[in-house]
Amino acid sequence: MRLTEQDHAKVTAAVTAAELRTAGEIVTVVARRSDKYNDVAAHAGVLAMLLMLAALSVWPGIAERLHALFYDPWSDAPHDGTLFGIALILSALAFLIGRYALASLPLRIALTPGATKARRVRARALDLFRTSAEKRTAGATGVLIYLSLDEHRAELIADAAIHSKVTPETWGAAMAALIVAVKDDRPGDGLADAVAQVGVVLAEHFPRAGDDRNELPDRLIEL
CATH class of the missing domain: 3.10.310.50 (Diaminopimelate Epimerase; Chain A, domain 1)
Structure with a gap:
């Protein structure tokens, strides 16, 4: 218009x-x-990050399975620090995906x-x-x-x-x-x-x- x-x-x-x-x-x-409603995209990223943390708390086996992809599950049992690190990485990825999913201004305005x-x-x-x-x-x-x-x-x-x-x-x-x-x-x-x-x-x-x-x-x- x-x-x-x-x-x-x-x-x-x-x-x-x-x-x-x-x-x-x-x-x-x-x-x-x-x-420009940039804060809307940031809020979407935060929401995605919180949902990821919620998912990990409900299904902690997700982090353990990811750990098993890189370490021998028989000789290297995951400890809390490693699992927290995996949770941190997944949360950061979820934030970035949520943030850039709303890179389009018309979409930000619509939402x-x-x-x-x-x-x-x-x-x-x-x-x-x-x-x-x-x-x-x-x-x-x-x-x-x-x-x-x-x-x-x-x-x-x-x-x-x-x-x-x-x-x-x-x-x-x-x-x-x-x-x-x-x-x-x-x-x-x-x-x-x-x-x-x-x-x-x-x-x-x-x-x-x-x-x-x-x-x-x-x-x-x-x-």
């Missing part, structure tokens, strides 16, 4: 049109993903719990809001619409003046419409629709004044 030049133009035009009726400033940001992805997307959106919109307008009326494509998740974060008057639930319909469009491989349409709906809400609470000026860029920012 990717955004075309037409998508960029459509979203930019939607922001410009929405801001004609409101003092609010809308910033749109799209990222391919919000995290990451939804709650974890939601937290990562939210954290990334907050970071971007602080650098792109927060307290960058005279009336503290900046809004960030953030879309993370690979996670199929979006966040809306509003500046202090807007947050004090508009509850987060108010943005639910706009965000839901955006996600539906993304899943249908229409991110540009979804962002434009979300911007239009957000603009209606902002115009109701923060109508455009005669001396209003454009304080934040209208263009879609793609990371």
Whole structure:
């Protein structure tokens, strides 16, 4: 999934049109993903290692059979140190297999719990809001619409003046419409629709004044 030049133009035009009726400033940001989820692969490796240790505790004969492959079982009876060494090697191999089984980023994302992805997307959106919109307008009326494509998740974060008057639930319909469009491989349409709906809400609470000026860029920012 990717955004075309037409998508960029459509979203930019939607922001410009929405801001004609409101003092609010809308910033749109799209990222391919919000995290690489490398910790998910590490967790898989740890889980594989623990499962190996559990298997060795239930079937200790595994280590003894491996010992017999390299030593004469009649003259070299395995002792605890050797068996622990075999367990250590098997656990390390299990960790590496589990870790590199999730070398593929799409697989890591697919196996990451939804709650974890939601937290990562939210954290990334907050970071971007602080650098792109927060307290960058005279009336503290900046809004960030953030879309993370690979996670199929979006966040809306509003500046202090807007947050004090508009509850987060108010943005639910706009965000839901955006996600539906993304899943249908229409991110540009979804962002434009979300911007239009957000603009209606902002115009109701923060109508455009005669001396209003454009304080934040209208263009879609793609990371």
